[in-house]
Amino acid sequence: MTADSPATDRRQRRAYRVRRGAPYAFLLPAGVLFVLFFALPIGYAGYLSLRRVEVQGLGLGSGARQEVWAGLANYTDALTDAELLDGALRVLGYGLLVVPTMLGLALLFALLLDAERVGGRRFSRLVIFLPYAVPGVIAALLWGFLYLPSVSPLHYGLDRLGLPQPDLLDGGALFVALANIAVWGGTGFNMLVIYTSLRAIPAEIYEAARLDGCTQAQIAWRIKIPMVTPSLVLTFFFSVIATLQVFSEPTTLRPLTNGIPTDWSPLMKVYQDAFVTGDIHAAAATAVVIAVVILVLSFGFLRVATARTRQEGLR
Structure with missing residues (x-):
């Protein structure tokens, strides 16, 4: 032993x-x-x-x-670059259109699918989610040809009806056209995240609310939406980060119009500096600046959301 x-x-x-x-x-x-x-x-x-x-x-x-x-000279040039600032302002306007619209539609669809006596839930979920499975470049090409007056069936129909044909690839309408592509492609993913959170809410809570005389609208407003707030915060983070990184949509639509400059968004400016101008060092500095901005914004939003969650937990 x-x-x-x-x-x-x-x-x-x-x-x-x-x-x-x-x-x-x-x-x-x-x-x-x-x-x-x-x-x-x-x-x-x-x-x-x-x-x-x-x-x-x-x-x-x-x-x-x-x-x-070069030290910090490339960063100084990037932070004082008027083209980069203009691109950031354009992305800000684009984000103000995309994020509220996309999250509002995602929440609305999720609430509708979670309502009682709604038929065809599986088919509806598939139809709403399917655009997310389409690659961004293909989606931009699809919508680009729908926007192009010479080949668009929408413009043809408006012409046959004698109605004015708006140019969606120029001016302020361009922001709406680009935002529509992002909303069409991203609403399904956000809807699925919110809908999953809704399905996790215990049915006993709804039963108690109905016994207290709450209508479906009151249940949605006072119970469902507050309880899926973490999912809304998560989808908000994803949407903001995706908006700041917008690249494929304006780059794909650019050959179809003269209204999109080569530096329409900050990432397009990085691509222009790196692969067209050939200044890889300036492009690297701009990319680092964009990454730091995204990191700071994400961290700030997360801190605010965490503090709010703690306050609600203390109540």
């Missing part, structure tokens, strides 16, 4: 080390992918943003173009 105890102790220690290291072994592939495809690109972008290309003479010959240290 005593002779076997050292071997038994070694096996137990080995089994303990295996159990202790098993979670890290499972996390290792995800950690490697995170480092390779997330951390390293961010670090490299930060490195590029602190450097610039110095051209000597006409820039011809070997050694005429050298990469030198």
Whole structure:
């Protein structure tokens, strides 16, 4: 018995080390992918943003173009760039159209699907969610041809009826056209998140409300909406981040109209600097600025939402 105890102790220690290291072994592939495809690109972008290309003479010959240290000069140029500021203001106006409309429709559809005596819930959920499965570029092309007067069936119908044909690809109507694409594609996802939260509410709460004489509208306003507030906050975060990163819709519609400049949104400005102008260092600095703004806004919204949730819990 005593002779076997050292071997038994070694096996137990080995089994303990295996159990202790098993979670890290499972996390290792995800950690490697995170480092390779997330951390390293961010670090490299930060490195590029602190450097610039110095051209000597006409820039011809070997050694005429050298990469030198620039410090914060690229960030100073990005923060004082009028084109970037104009793009940010355009995205702000775009977001004021997209976020309230999309979340309002998502909440409305979720409440309608959760109401009593509503038939065809599965089919309705599929129809509302299906646009989210369409890639953004394809959705932009689809709506772009519907907006284009020469091929649009909508313009043809208005022409046959003798009604005015609005140009949705120019002026202020362009914001509505772009917002419509985002709302059409994103409402289904947000609706599904809110609807899932509604289905998790215990039925006993509704029964008690009906016994107290509450109507369906009162139940929706006083019970359902307050109880799905965390889901509304979550979808709000997702919508704001997606709005700040708008790129594919205006880029796809740009060949169809002269109303969309190459720097319509901040990410389009990054693409223009990096792949058209060839100034990868300025593009990296602008990308870092955009990432910091998104991080600060997300953190601020999260703090506000957390504080509000705690206050409601104390009540």
